[in-house]
Amino acid sequence: MDDKRKHPRVEIEELAYVSSGGSVMSCVVRNISAAGAAIDVDNPAFVPQRFRLVLAKDSTVHDCRVIWIQKNRIGLAFIDG
Template sequence: MEEKRKYSRTEIDEPAYVSSGGSVMPCVVRNISREGAAIDVDNPAFVPQHFRLVMAKDPSIVHECRVTWIRKNRIGLTFMKIADAVAEPSPS
């Protein structure tokens, strides 16, 4: 199978939350890159097309996402903004 991703994915197993319109649903991030991720959820039918992915270990890490594909309980996401590889310190 040909790899079509621009950035390679890193396999992880981290808890996170799908956040949209005041509702929050737990999920597990299975892999992530600068441009997207794959998450596992209990019921994909309750995941909206656009939402925020909030990392449980560091709630300051939030990705605006859209659903790209769904296969059983796994959902492929595209980040609306490409994440920076390394956060730049803010000027003082």
């Protein structure tokens, strides 16, 4: 399958947090690029369509929107802004 992404993704395994409306849920970032990421969560049903992704290592914050969900993995696009 051809990868049609504009930006190459880097495979990582980094702790992060889904933050929205005062609630926070831990997740693991599996890959990341300048335009988005894929994360693993315990229960995708609790992840809102738009949220902030906070990387634990350096507290980098990305505003995100959900693009796809496959089992416990969620594909995200970073929102410019």
